[in-house]
Structures are given as structure tokens and as C-alpha cells.
Amino acid sequence: xxxxxxxxxxxxxxxxxxxxxxxxxxxxxxxxxxxxxxxxxxxxxxxxxxxxxxxxxxxxxxxxxxxxxxxxxxxxxxxxxxxxxxxxxxxxxxxxxxxxxxxxxxxxxxxxxxxxxxxxxxxxxxxxxxxxxxxxxxxxxxxxxxxxxxxxxxxxxxxxxxxxxxxxxxxxxxxxxxxxxxxxxxxxxxxxxxxxxxxxxxxxxxxxxxxxxxxxxxxxxxxxxxxxxxxxxxxxxxxxxxxxxxx
Amino acid sequence: xxxxxxxxxxxxxxxxxxxxxxxxxxxxxxxxxxxxxxxxxxxxxxxxxxxxxxxxxxxxxxxxxxxxxxxxxxxxxxxxxxxxxxxxxxxxxxxxxxxxxxxxxxxxxxxxxxxxxxxxxxxxxxxxxxxxxxxxxxxxxxxxxxxxxxxxxxxxxxxxxxxxxxxxxxxxxxxxxxxxxxxxxxxxxxxxxxxxxxxxxxxxxxxxxxxxxxxxxxxxxxxxxxxxxxxxxxxxxxxxxxxxxxxxxxxxxxxxxxxxxxxxxxxxxxxxxxxxxxxxxxxxxxxxxxxxxxxxxxxxxxxxxxxxxxxxxx
Numbered sequence: 129x130x131x132x133x134x135x136x137x138x139x140x141x142x143x144x145x146x147x148x149x150x151x152x153x154x155x156x157x158x159x160x161x162x163x164x165x166x167x168x169x170x171x172x173x174x175x176x177x178x179x180x181x182x183x184x185x186x187x188x189x190x191x192x193x194x195x196x197x198x199x200x201x202x203x204x205x206x207x208x209x210x211x212x213x214x215x216x217x218x219x220x221x222x223x224x225x226x227x228x229x230x231x232x233x234x235x236x237x238x239x240x241x242x243x244x245x246x247x248x249x250x251x252x253x254x255x256x257x258x259x260x261x262x263x264x265x266x267x268x269x270x271x272x273x274x275x276x277x278x279x280x281x282x283x284x285x286x287x288x289x290x291x292x293x294x295x296x297x298x299x300x301x302x303x304x305x306x307x308x309x310x311x312x313x314x315x316x317x318x319x320x321x322x323x324x325x326x327x328x329x330x331x332x333x334x335x336x337x338x339x340x341x342x343x344x345x346x347x348x349x350x351x352x353x354x355x356x357x358x359x360x361x362x363x364x365x366x367x368x369x370x371x372x373x374x375x
Numbered sequence: 376x377x378x379x380x381x382x383x384x385x386x387x388x389x390x391x392x393x394x395x396x397x398x399x400x401x402x403x404x405x406x407x408x409x410x411x412x413x414x415x416x417x418x419x420x421x422x423x424x425x426x427x428x429x430x431x432x433x434x435x436x437x438x439x440x441x442x443x444x445x446x447x448x449x450x451x452x453x454x455x456x457x458x459x460x461x462x463x464x465x466x467x468x469x470x471x472x473x474x475x476x477x478x479x480x481x482x483x484x485x486x487x488x489x490x491x492x493x494x495x496x497x498x499x500x501x502x503x504x505x506x507x508x509x510x511x512x513x514x515x516x517x518x519x520x521x522x523x524x525x526x527x528x529x530x531x532x533x534x535x536x537x538x539x540x541x542x543x544x545x546x547x548x549x550x551x552x553x554x555x556x557x558x559x560x561x562x563x564x565x566x567x568x569x570x571x572x573x574x575x576x577x578x579x580x581x582x583x584x585x586x587x588x589x590x591x592x593x594x595x596x597x598x599x600x601x602x603x604x605x606x607x608x609x610x611x612x613x614x615x616x617x618x619x620x621x622x623x624x625x626x627x628x629x630x631x632x633x634x635x636x637x638x639x640x641x642x643x644x645x646x647x648x649x650x651x652x653x654x655x656x657x658x659x660x661x662x663x664x665x666x667x668x669x670x671x672x673x674x675x676x677x678x679x680x681x682x683x684x685x686x687x688x689x
Contacts, residue, residue: 141620141640145503154507166621222475223484248620250502252487254475257445261479266446266550269472272614282554286614287468288567288623289385293554294444300550306607306621307614340484343497343510348646354667360680363652363670364688371667373571373629373650374688 129239129298130185131174133208134229135167137192137199138249151344163199166244168206170304172311173274174242175207182276185209187236191228193217197327204322205314211327212236220334222250226258228332233263238299240281245270245303256303266296272307376405376495379456379517380429381464381473383443384411387418391568392524394532396465397426399522402492403461406430409537410455413443420539427535437544442553443469449476451544456481459517461495466521466624467567474521483515490526504620504643525626525647559615562590562600566616569599572627572648574618576635577605578656578674585611588678589633595685601625603641619644631681634674637662654678 140160148155177183188203190196191214200211214228246253260267268283275282285292286305357363367373380400383390400407407428411419412435420434439447456462464470466488478485491499497512573593579585593600602612604619618625619641626647633654642665653666654677663669
């Protein structure tokens with residue numbers, strides 16, 4: 129089976145981001161960018177399936193400006209076979225991304241689409257579910273295990289209070305969570321080799337319609353400065369006298 | 376101008392954050408109807424009918440809805456929500472799984488993790504792990520919102536008397552099948568609703584240290600236990616103990632973080648805590664910059680001292 133993996137280029141989550149002074153957004157210029165960490169887990173899973181003979185081909189797809197092609201090459205260095213880059217100047221919102229991915233799915237006809245459970249920049253957690261709905265496919269969100277059972281996927285989902293197991297007839301969409309696997313580091317030879325793998329660049333017609341308008345972006349409220357305490361006893365005295373934490 | 380609140384329930388028990396989601400729903404300004412479905416929905420509906428401020432409770436019955444799966448629920452809801460201006464659900468895993476699917480079926484965008492309602496169409500939500508707050512205006516019908524419950528006040532759960540009505544959906548679901556649910560081994564109180572939370576990081580080093588240092592403190596304080604992503608990745612804690620951007624978002628009265636540096640990924644989940652206590656051997660640990668009380672010291676000596684001091688206080 130063919131697996132399509134969607135990867136997003138995001139600001140490295142260890143970077144300290146700055147809100148622009150005019151409140152128009154987050155200043156991402158000159159920030160180190162990486163593949164969204166959850167998308168990396170999705171690529172790793174698909175590549176392992178290929179190595180185990182469960183998948184015949186792994187295709188990585190990214191939507192974004194021309195630099196997004198680096199994110200695709202990162203996926204190819206991990207072992208994916210080829211890439212597709214939807215080259216757009218500004219990032220679509222989740223409904224726009226889902227619609228663009230659907231168009232690729234209709235053309236490529238993969239049996240499964242793997243994505244990260246959320247992107248660590250906009251923290252929306254929507255695209256996978258929206259894609260599944262648009263395609264009319266089942267969705268296994270927050271996956272911590274994916275097993276192929278005949279013509280279906282058995283997906284273990286990390287949900288509040290425990291784990292849920294669902295069976296999704298193929299084709300299906302799976303969004304992956306942290307415990308699924310630990311992504312590999314690409315070796316230098318595989319990074320070199322990836323550069324020779326094919327990447328198709330498409331300039332898609334994305335709908336410019338935005339029904340969700342960002343009015344402003346601001347710094348979060350700051351907490352009052354705290355204080356040092358010298359001992360456990362002093363801490364408890366403070367908690368008792370200055371807060372309602374222990375009442 | 377009605378709002379529909381979708382209530383997560385398990386075995387007849389509404390999710391513990393339901394009153395907070397209701398608080399957000401009421402702020403939208405219109406009357407609030409509630410919807411429950413899944414095994415035990417009738418019992419849950421009775422409970423929800425008692426929440427003051429709920430006008431009507433709808434129980435959705437039907438074979439394919441009983442397991443709470445998103446595929447049939449979204450399809451059912453896409454035909455059900457038409458009389459509602461807004462649809463809200465907790466930004467729990469349940470809500471995050473369901474609402475985007477409904478949004479796509481309806482062809483509308485969704486606002487995730489709403490932390491503040493400024494008006495019926497303008498909302499605040501955190502981005503970049505809470506390092507920035509976005510104000511968004513939504514021009515869509517209906518307006519679909521997932522609510523970060525910890526950002527809203529809790530409210531009484533009894534005293535109301537909403538009408539309970541039933542509807543049956545006979546649609547089928549061929550896209551997914553429920554196989555089973557494995558509850559997590561809960562140690563201590565429930566993370567999402569506990570008054571006190573003790574969280575630990577990678578500095579605990581071994582599971583034995585977690586058992587002999589952290590768990591007695593958790594027990595002494597009747598607290599819930601949580602962990603950082605680094606601790607989960609190091610195998611010190613199961614994934615569902617994870618607090619942070621991609622784990623649980625908590626807002627306890629008291630949070631005690633032990634042996635954790637305060638990575639943005641983690642602190643994104645504790646901003647709502649009333650009082651933050653941090654214990655770390657490293658004076659320059661970032662967690663100290665957001666802690667109300669900072670205790671610099673070796674956790675191996677500080678934790679037993681804390682346990683003894685809390686015990687003495689009783």
C-alpha cells in the first residue's frame with residue numbers, strides 16, 4: 129500500500145518566539161525551522177512500514193513557501209521515496225490545508241494518510257480530522273499504535289482517561305501521538321541520497337477565503353514575580369499564610 | 376441565537392469539565408442546549424439537566440452513536456445543528472477528535488482552544504504553546520468552538536431543571552469500529568480536576584525514585600500526579616500523565632513541579648494554576664521565572680522534608 133505523509137515546516141519549538149510590536153503576528157523571520165515534531169513521528173512510522181514490507185511507497189507532502197522543500201527533503205532523508213510540494217506564499221488555514229491535501233489524495237490514491245496530531249505553531253489540531261471528513265474516510269486520531277489487520281488499520285488512540293482501540297477499514301487517516309515511535313536521525317549519506325529523490329513542485333490554486341480573521345496577536349499575561357523560600361517549612365508557612373492552596 | 380453544547384460522557388457520567396464548558400457557552404449570549412450521546416447517555420442527560428443554565432438536553436440514540444465514535448457522530452450532528460448559532464465542546468481529546476470533522480462536513484472553520492470570549496464572534500486562543508495569544512473573529516454559521524475548560528470558571532452542577540428530549544439517528548457507520556477501551560491505571564486524583572497536582576521531570580531519573588519520592592508526596596497531598604514530556608520520553612511516566620502543549624492542560628489551586636526545568640512545552644499546560652511551586656537544584660532553571668515559590672535544593676532531601684512538613688501541618 130501507498131502511504132501519504134503530510135509534513136509542516138514550523139519554528140523549532142525550543143526557540144523563544146517574539147510577538148511583533150504592532151500585534152500583527154509572531155516574528156518568525158530568521159528563526160530556526162524544523163519539521164513539526166509530530167509529523168516526524170508520522171514519517172518514521174510510514175518508513176518503518178515500508179521497511180517491514182507493509183507499505184510499497186511513502187510519499188511526503190508539504191504545503192508552504194519555497195523553504196518547505198527542505199522539510200520534504202528531511203522526510204526523504206528519513207527514508208520516504210518521493211515528495212510533493214504545494215508551493216504557496218502564505219500558509220492556508222486548516223480547512224484550506226485539508227482541501228489541498230484532498231486534491232493530492234484524489235490524484236495519488238494512497239491507502240492511508242499519516243499526519244502529526246497537531247502542529248506546534250498554530251496548535252489547531254484540526255487538519256487530519258478535516259481531511260478524513262472531506263474524503264469520507266475513517267480517522268484514527270492521537271495514535272500510539274497502528275497495526276495493519278487485513279484491509280484495515282487497528283489504531284490505539286491516546287484519549288483522556290485511557291486508550292481506545294478502533295478498527296478503520298482502509299483507506300483511512302491516522303494522526304499520530306508521541307508514544308508511537310522515536311524518529312530516527314537521518315545519517316549524512318541518507319541526507320545526500322535524499323537530494324536525488326524526486327520532488328514534484330505544484331503551484332496550487334488555494335482559496336483565499338478566510339472566514340477566521342486574526343485581529344491581533346499579543347504576549348500572554350505575565351505572572352507576578354515569585355519569591356525564594358529557604359526550606360520546606362518556610363514554603364508551607366507561605367502557602368498557608370499567603371495563598372488558599374492548602375485550605 | 377442558540378448555542379449547542381456537546382457533552383462528553385462515559386458510562387452515564389458527564390466529563391468533569393462540563394460546568395466550565397457551560398460557563399463558556401453561556402458567555403456567547405444565547406440560550407444553551409446540551410447534547411449527549413453514547414452508552415449511558417440517558418443517565419448523563421439527567422445529570423446535565425440539573426446544571427443551571429441549560430435549557431434543553433437532547434439525548435441522541437442510535438446503534439452507531441453508542442460508542443462515541445467521531446465518524447457517525449459528526450454525520451449525525453451535521454444534520455442536527457442547523458438551528459444553532461454556535462456549537463461548543465471541551466477541547467479534550469473527545470472534542471478535538473469530533474469537532475473538526477463536523478466543521479469539515481459543514482464547510483466551516485473551527486476555533487480551537489478558546490480561552491476567552493470577547494463577544495459572540497470574537498475569541499482569544501493561545502498559539503505557540505501559549506507564548507502568544509491570538510484574537511480571532513469568526514464569520515461563519517454555525518460557529519464551532521472547542522473550549523479550553525481550565526480558562527473558565529466552574530459552576531454549580533445542581534439546581535437546574537432542563538427538559539430532556541430524545542432523538543434517534545438510524546444512520547450507519549462503515550468507516551470505523553470500536554474495539555475496546557483500556558482505562559489508564561490511575562494513581563492519585565484525576566489530573567484534569569484535581570485541586571493539587573504534583574508534576575515531575577527527567578531529574579527523577581528512575582521509576583524507583585518516582586515510586587519512593589513522588590508518589591508518597593502525591594498521596595500525602597491527595598493530589599494528582601503529572602509529568603513532563605521529557606519524563607514520558609525517558610520512560611518514567613505513562614503518556615497520559617503528560618502535562619503541556621501536547622498533553623493535559625491543568626488549572627489546579629496548587630501545582631508543585633519537582634525536578635523539571637520548565638520547558639515551554641510543559642509550562643504551556645500549567646499557566647492556569649493559581650499557585651506554582653517549583654523545586655529544582657539548578658538556580659537558573661526557567662521554571663523559577665514563573666513560580667510563585669521557588670525552593671532551590673536537591674529533590675532527594677527536599678521531597679522527604681516536604682512530606683514531613685505537610686504531615687506535621689495536619
